[in-house]
Amino acid sequence: MLLNNTNLFINSPLEQFEVTNLLSFNAPLFGYISFTITNLALYTAIIFSVIVGLHFLGNNDTKLLPSKWSILFESFFASINSMVREQIGREIYLPFIYSLFFFILVSNLVGNIPYSFTITTSVIVSIGLSFTILIGVTILGLYIHKIHFFSFFIPAGTPLALVPLLVLIELISYLARAFSLGIRLFANVVAGHTLLKILSTFLFKMFSGGLIIFILTLLPFALFLAITGLELAVSFIQAYVFVLLVCSYIKDAIELH
């Protein structure tokens, strides 16, 4: 696909997902170094600043009376804490789960702003994250249980004759977790954004078609607003589902059933 940096018109609804170079530094030093700041890097920095800034501003300095922001962050913390305690039983992975939840939530929400870039629409971010989590969970399980970790692939109560087939099926479903976790997030966000882009292009054409068509277009526009609201809900839900499944996988690694 051609980069359309100078063209103001968009050619395809998938162009919003292109990773473009914003600032580039190439030099034939130490072999060859090429350092580029892409729009993905810029938005990752923006998301990092938003998360750190919000937590810094929402900090209430241990005052007894909560401010509005600290009520928000305390309720987020309480819900994630209760989810982690319910799934894993201990709070030891809470910093990781909390950071992961906020990273995915804020990435999805920042991406919902018109004309911005959603970093979770990048395959490297979504599937790289889920791959890293699966490999981390496997290393954790192997470290805790050593060779007994492989008993996870034989469900309780299987007849001995079915064990080879079942181990193969369980192994494949375990390896598929790496991709399903990331693809669930990736596909939901990409599909939602593509739909919004296509609908908004049609609505723009219809709105610029004269006074009567403008008034008639207000009804599909209300539907489009509802779909935008749905997209905001999907941002929250996908972050929650991702984090819930990560808790579940960590529990599987620690308890092996």
Next chain:
Amino acid sequence: MAFLGLRKWPTPVLRPMAPFIAASGITFYLVKTMQDFGVRSETYAKDPKNPYAAQIAREAHH
């Protein structure tokens, strides 16, 4: 130790995260291998937008 002037509680962060840090190293290595493979592939090795095009051409000559 404090971050931006906020208080730090003694929560263990590095020890529970150690498997995931190792996993991110493995993922980084895999993504780097795939990127090198893509940059040097037939389709993109001579692309004018490829910043490594000159270096790959030089290595191909030697």
